[in-house]
Every structure is written in structure tokens, then in C-alpha cells.
Amino acid sequence: MAPEPTIEQTTEGIPLDSPDSNDRVARRTFIKSVIASGAVASSGGLMLVGLSGCSEDAAPAAGSVERLVTLRVNGRDRPVDVLPNETLAMTLRYKLGLTGTKLSCDRGECGACTVTIDDVAHNSCSTLTHSVRGRAVTTIEGLEQPDGTLHPVQQAMIDELGPQCGFCTPGQIMSGVALLKTNPSPTREEARQAMAGNLCRCGAYDHYLNSIMRAARTT
Amino acid sequence: MYAFEYRKAASTEDAESGFTAADDASFLAGGMTILPTLKQRLAQPSDLIDLSGIESLSGISVEGGTVTIGAMTCHADVAASADVQSAIPALAALANLIGDPQVRNRGTIGGSIANNDPAADYPGAVVGLNATVHTTKREIAADDFFIGLFETALDEGELITKVVFPVPEKAAYRKFPNPASRYAIVGAFVAKTSDGIRVAITGAGPTVFRVTEMEADLSESFSADAIKDIAIPQDDLNSDLHASAEYRAHLIGVMASRAVGDCS
Ligand SMILES: Cc1cc2nc3c(=O)[nH]c(=O)nc-3n(C[C@H](O)[C@H](O)[C@H](O)COP(=O)(O)OP(=O)(O)OC[C@H]3O[C@@H](n4cnc5c(N)ncnc54)[C@H](O)[C@@H]3O)c2cc1C
Ligand code: FES
Ligand code: FES
Numbered sequence: 001m002a003p004e005p006t007i008e009q010t011t012e013g014i015p016l017d018s019p020d021s022n023d024r025v026a027r028r029t030f031i032k033s034v035i036a037s038g039a040v041a042s043s044g045g046l047m048l049v050g051l052s053g054c055s056e057d058a059a060p061a062a063g064s065v066e067r068l069v070t071l072r073v074n075g076r077d078r079p080v081d082v083l084p085n086e087t088l089a090m091t092l093r094y095k096l097g098l099t100g101t102k103l104s105c106d107r108g109e110c111g112a113c114t115v116t117i118d119d120v121a122h123n124s125c126s127t128l129t130h131s132v133r134g135r136a137v138t139t140i141e142g143l144e145q146p147d148g149t150l151h152p153v154q155q156a157m158i159d160e161l162g163p164q165c166g167f168c169t170p171g172q173i174m175s176g177v178a179l180l181k182t183n184p185s186p187t188r189e190e191a192r193q194a195m196a197g198n199l200c201r202c203g204a205y206d207h208y209l210n211s212i213m214r215a216a217r218t219t
Numbered sequence: 220m221y222a223f224e225y226r227k228a229a230s231t232e233d234a235e236s237g238f239t240a241a242d243d244a245s246f247l248a249g250g251m252t253i254l255p256t257l258k259q260r261l262a263q264p265s266d267l268i269d270l271s272g273i274e275s276l277s278g279i280s281v282e283g284g285t286v287t288i289g290a291m292t293c294h295a296d297v298a299a300s301a302d303v304q305s306a307i308p309a310l311a312a313l314a315n316l317i318g319d320p321q322v323r324n325r326g327t328i329g330g331s332i333a334n335n336d337p338a339a340d341y342p343g344a345v346v347g348l349n350a351t352v353h354t355t356k357r358e359i360a361a362d363d364f365f366i367g368l369f370e371t372a373l374d375e376g377e378l379i380t381k382v383v384f385p386v387p388e389k390a391a392y393r394k395f396p397n398p399a400s401r402y403a404i405v406g407a408f409v410a411k412t413s414d415g416i417r418v419a420i421t422g423a424g425p426t427v428f429r430v431t432e433m434e435a436d437l438s439e440s441f442s443a444d445a446i447k448d449i450a451i452p453q454d455d456l457n458s459d460l461h462a463s464a465e466y467r468a469h470l471i472g473v474m475a476s477r478a479v480g481d482c483s
Contacts, residue, residue, distance in 0.1 A: 087254065107258065108251050108321070120295075120324050121321050121324060122325060126251050126254045127250060127254075128250065130225045130269075131250075131271055197321040
């Protein structure tokens with residue numbers, strides 16, 4: 001599991017390890033200039049610590065990507081400061097506070113970090129945030145209706161007592177949601193294949209399948 | 220991950236000029252291999268040049284007895300393509316056996332063959348079908364493309380644009396997958412083509428290779444029986460925690476025979 005980053009890490013790097021401290025200073029000046037340039041992330045209280053007194057005249061380094069970007073997450077436009085080497089899982093969890101998306105292997109093997117991008121299941125730990133600008137990202141937090149009605153896959157998880165410890169559940173649900181979007185009436189085998197990228201250390205696979213099949217029946 | 224700059228290329232020219240301008244750039248395709256590699260700090264590129272915005276690199280077309288797959292086409296799209304399923308069903312089936320849905324939704328054919336993992340599936344199809352790898356500079360025949368462990372004929376900064384597969388008379392792929400990652404412990408791609416029979420083995424050695432003895436015997440009699448007595452030397456095969464060289468040598472015969480059976 002990824003360690004909780006410190007405030008310093010969330011503002012300056014994941015991790016902050018440039019061997020060249022001049023580089024680091026340049027980046028810090030740059031981020032200050034970006035944040036000073038106007039829109040500031042609403043969840044940015046944490047990341048703004050220590051960034052008062054920003055200078056507005058520092059220009060971005062040549063060729064570097066604009067760090068203050070707007071992401072479309074759960075139907076909302078979220079302005080956020082994103083490092084060039086930041087994964088979507090990191091941005092969601094530590095910049096936007098969407099900690100329902102879990103980080104476990106951090107290398108594309110377990111599916112705990114599964115989100116949908118334009119309705120397709122992706123491992124957010126192996127996706128750079130900058131690469132998904134302009135695309136619709138949905139996390140577990142974005143599934144319920146504004147009135148609190150759960151998504152049918154979420155409700156079926158409760159009705160079938162799908163999860164055991166629950167750590168892999170958000171990823172399992174996102175894979176189930178992506179499946180039902182393209183194949184609303186899967187066979188059990190099709191559902192098993194669609195969920196194959198989501199590992200469960202509790203071994204609750206059969207319960208998850210029961211939940212997906214129930215959700216398919218109720219939608 | 221060490222710090223790097225991120226750049227999304229708008230065209231292949233843009234990607235190449237970005238590569239040349241940077242100190243030490245790498246291309247980014249699906250990221251399924253390169254991002255974990257960077258997280259382990261096994262590489263320290265100055266820039267990652269994202270190819271995902273280059274439209275001309277994605278897509279599948281079938282014409283004149285060939286199937287052309289753009290370098291940035293993800294495995295899921297190849298697996299789901301009705302065109303590939305009808306022209307070269309073995310290729311669509313192979314794509315569908317790669318990893319899991321999340322891996323297939325991001326991983327690309329260009330990334331897979333550029334990386335040339337010894338256990339990757341696509342090298343089996345590229346060599347088995349005698350495909351041609353197109354780059355921004357040239358066309359490379361399958362037999363010349365895969366050089367060794369994680370090594371290809373690509374020059375520094377050379378960008379794969381597409382892979383062109385000739386449509387065979389019949390082809391089949393069988394793999395013995397690692398049950399966790401689904402990478403090939405041994406995979407055998409067998410094809411009957413207008414230029415003869417080809418047998419390509421992936422997963423077993425440092426890189427994909429052909430078994431010419433099997434190809435010769437199958438040309439005389441295309442049946443699993445024809446190759447059952449061919450012993451594969453273990454000397455150059457991989458031994459790791461998943462399988463010994465001896466076991467892999469045995470699996471080559473078993474997987475190739477099954478693939479031949481699927482072709483008949
Ligand atoms: C959990 C897991 C399971 C997997 N299982 C399998 C499996 O069963 N079978 C299998 O075959 N594979 C498997 N893979 C590999 C996966 O399918 C991808 O093919 C692979 O990770 C590389 O593709 P990518 O598009 O993600 O490339 P990236 O990781 O983005 O790039 C890989 C390398 O290729 C270079 N590159 C990318 N595109 C180009 C291009 N167009 N021209 C030149 N260079 C380029 C990059 O610079 C980099 O060096 C698995 C991966 C994971 C994480
Ligand atoms: S944390 Fe992303 S796949 Fe495991
Ligand atoms: S329910 Fe515990 S990891 Fe899946």
C-alpha cells in the first residue's frame with residue numbers, strides 16, 4: 001500500500017526526490033505562479049499550506065505542461081494542480097480527497113484503483129492524470145444519485161453481502177459498472193471474465209459475482 | 220517516480236521532435252509497463268512523450284489480404300474488432316487472452332512489441348504471421364524485429380506506427396498462462412500461410428523464436444502427430460520461479476501440438 005504522503009509531498013512531488021535542488025526551487029516558483037494565476041482548487045486548502053506570497057511573474061519552464069488543469073470527475077469540473085509525473089490515483093485520493101479509490105499494488109496488477117474513464121474500466125494507478133484531461137472520470141463516489149439512491153451494483157453488493165473486508169470493493173464495483181454499461185445481461189462466465197482484473201485478498205469472488213448478477217437482474 | 224516532464228504529442232512528427240529536443244525522453248503508450256518501471260526507479264527519463272493524442276496511430280483496417288493495426292490500438296479493441304475476428308480469429312483471440320480487462324483497456328500493441336517482454340503474447344503473432352512492423356523511418360520484417368531480452372531492432376527515438384499482418388489460411392495460438400498475470404509461460408503461434416508453415420514460440424526463451432524443425436515436418440504432414448517426437452533443447456530456455464527450462468521445453472511441444480490441432 002502507498003504510504004500517506006506528507007503535505008510537502010502533495011504540494012511538490014510524489015515523491016519529492018529531484019536530485020537537483022535548483023530544479024526543485026524552479027518548480028516551486030512555477031507552481032506558485034500557476035496557483036497565483038487565478039483558479040484554485042476548492043479542495044486545495046491542504047496544498048496551499050506554505051504557498052502564500054506567490055510571485056506572479058515567474059514563467060513556466062519551456063516545454064513543460066501547464067500544471068493547473070481542470071479535470072472532469074464525477075460530473076463536476078475540478079481545477080487541480082497536477083505534477084507531470086502524477087498518477088490519476090494520486091490526484092483523486094490526495095488532491096481531490098476521493099479516497100474511495102484504493103491504492104494497493106500501484107503497478108496495474110490488482111484493480112483496487114479501478115475507475116471508469118469515458119465509461120471504460122482503467123487502473124488509475126497506471127494512468128497519468130495529465131493524459132486524461134478532457135475525459136469523464138467516474139470514481140466510486142460518483143455512482144450514487146443526488147438523492148442518495150445507490151447505483152444498482154452498489155445496492156446489490158449490500159443485498160448479497162458481497163464484500164468481506166471491503167478493501168477491494170470500490171474497484172470491484174467500478175468493474176461491474178463498466179461491464180453492465182456495455183453488456184447489461186452478462187452470463188456468469190462473462191461477468192467472471194470482466195471482473196478478472198480485480199483481486200480480492202479475502203477471496204470473496206463468488207459473492208462479488210452474485211452481486212453483479214443480481215444487479216444485472218434488477219436493472 | 221523521479222520527476223519528469225510530460226508532453227502530449229499531437230502528431231508523429233511532434234512526438235519525434237519532442238523526443239529529439241529532450242535530454243532523454245521515452246514514449247508513453249498505455250503506460251502499463253513504463254509507469255510501474257518508473258515507480259521502481261529502474262529508469263529516469265527527462266520527458267515522457269504521450270502518444271495517446273495522435274489519432275493516426277489508433278485503429279484497425281482490413282484490406283488486400285492484410286490486417287493493419289495502429290500502434291496505439293489497445294488490446295481490448297483488437298479483441299473486440301469484428302474485422303480482426305473474421306480475418307484472423309487467432310489474433311483477436313490472442314488479444315483477448317492478454318492480462319485482464321483493465322490491462323487490455325490500456326495496453327497497446329506498439330507498447331507490447333517495443334517493450335518485447337519475453338512472456339508477451341503479441342511477439343508470437345507478429346513472428347508467427349510474418350507481420351511487418353512499420354515505423355516513422357522504415358518497415359521491419361518480423362524475423363528481424365525481436366532481437367533479444369527486452370531488445371528490438373528499434374533505434375533510439377524510432378516510433379512504431381503500425382503493424383501489418385498478412386491474413387493466413389489458418390492460424391491458432393495456444394498459451395499456458397501464468398495464472399496470476401496471464402503472461403505466457405509458453406505460448407505457441409502456428410500459422411499456415413501462402414509462404415509456408417510458421418511456428419513461433421513466446422514465453423519460453425529470452426525472446427520469441429521459430430521452431431524450424433516443426434515447420435519442416437508440418438509442411439510435409441500438417442498434424443499434431445507430425446511434431447510429437449521433436450525434442451526441444453533446453454539450453455537457451457528460461458528458468459524462473461514459474462517454470463524450469465525443462466518444463467518449458469516440454470510445454471513447447473504440448474502448446475504447439477494443440478495449436479496445430481486448432482488449425483486443422
Ligand atoms: C498486470 C499485467 C498483466 C499483463 N499481462 C500480459 C499478458 O498476459 N500478455 C502480454 O502480452 N502482456 C501482458 N501485459 C503487458 C501489457 O499488455 C502491455 O502490452 C504492456 O504493458 C506494454 O504496453 P503499453 O501500451 O502499456 O506500453 P507502455 O508501458 O506505455 O510502453 C512500453 C515501452 O514501449 C515504448 N513504446 C510504446 N509505444 C511505442 C511506439 N509506438 N513506438 C516505440 N516505442 C513505444 C515505451 O517507450 C516503453 O519503453 C500485462 C501487464 C500488466 C500490468
Ligand atoms: S493499485 Fe492499481 S492495479 Fe493495484
Ligand atoms: S473483500 Fe477483502 S480484499 Fe476483497
